[in-house]
Amino acid sequence: MNGPALGRRDALGLAAALGALASRAAAAHDGHRHDGAAAVGGVARLRGPLPDPRVTDAALQRRRLASDVIGGRVVAIDFVLTGCSALCNVVSASMAGAQEILGEKLPREAGLLSIALDPFADTPEELATYGARFGAGPGWSLVNVPAPALDEVLRRFGGPQPGADHAPLVVVLDPQRGEMRRLLGLPAPGQIAGAVTAALEARRKPA
Numbered sequence: 341m342n343g344p345a346l347g348r349r350d351a352l353g354l355a356a357a358l359g360a361l362a363s364r365a366a367a368a369h370d371g372h373r374h375d376g377a378a379a380v381g382g383v384a385r386l387r388g389p390l391p392d393p394r395v396t397d398a399a400l401q402r403r404r405l406a407s408d409v410i411g412g413r414v415v416a417i418d419f420v421l422t423g424c425s426a427l428c429n430v431v432s433a434s435m436a437g438a439q440e441i442l443g444e445k446l447p448r449e450a451g452l453l454s455i456a457l458d459p460f461a462d463t464p465e466e467l468a469t470y471g472a473r474f475g476a477g478p479g480w481s482l483v484n485v486p487a488p489a490l491d492e493v494l495r496r497f498g499g500p501q502p503g504a505d506h507a508p509l510v511v512v513l514d515p516q517r518g519e520m521r522r523l524l525g526l527p528a529p530g531q532i533a534g535a536v537t538a539a540l541e542a543r544r545k546p547a
Contacts, residue, residue: 382521383519383520384498384519384520385519386496386518386519386520389406390497390515392405393486393493395409395484395486396464396483396484397484398470399468400464405483406515409453409481410451410453410513411451412515413449413450413451414449414450414451414514414536414539414540415450415451415452415453416435416450416451416452416511416512416535416536417452417453417497417499417512418432418435418452418453418511419454419455420482421456422456422458422467427508431508431510431526432470434510434527434528434529434531434532435452436474436476437528437529437530437532437533438529438533438536439452439475439476439480440529442479442537445537446477446479446480447478449540450540452476452480452481453483454467454470454471454476454481454482455494455497456483456485457494457499459487459502460487467483467484468482490502497520498520498522507524509522509525510523512536512539514539519542521535
């Protein structure tokens with residue numbers, strides 16, 4: 341299921357080649373997973389508390405999703421199938437690049453989070469192997485959400501349908517301000533890191 345590590349340069353080259361197609365697909369996909377947020381310009385405002393089920397991460401640790409994994413940090417979230425050999429790899433390579441750019445902001449101020457879309461195939465062990473391919477460090481959590489809770493988590497986080505082919509996107513979530521930014525298509529590492537930085541800077545501005 342897991343092939344050799346995909347070079348970041350190769351992945352980003354694939355992102356450039358597929359960017360227009362994926363953006364069109366993402367635009368078609370957008371609009372039906374916004375139950376938990378109301379759009380405010382380029383930022384969506386969350387409605388109500390985040391779901392907080394117990395999840396299992398790639399280190400086999402059981403933690404609460406909102407209160408432990410996310411905590412009060414600004415978190416960039418992507419949605420992965422460990423058996424995917426195309427777009428998931430490209431987005432994960434961009435997450436790896438964002439990890440490098442964000443540097444010392446991880447894991448204290450900010451974090452990266454990959455949510456598995458198939459709770460049965462994307463086991464914690466598979467997530468560990470997948471994360472290792474992209475050099476996932478301490479600030480990057482990969483989690484398996486139990487099937488009964490997964491649909492609600494994806495709906496509230498603006499993600500795709502569970503276990504399905506999906507248009508690529510990254511969601512940047514600020515639980516402190518109750519805001520969410522959606523990066524549709526194949527965002528570059530700088531776009532992901534820039535959205536995280538913008539969310540952190542927004543915290544420092546007067547309300």
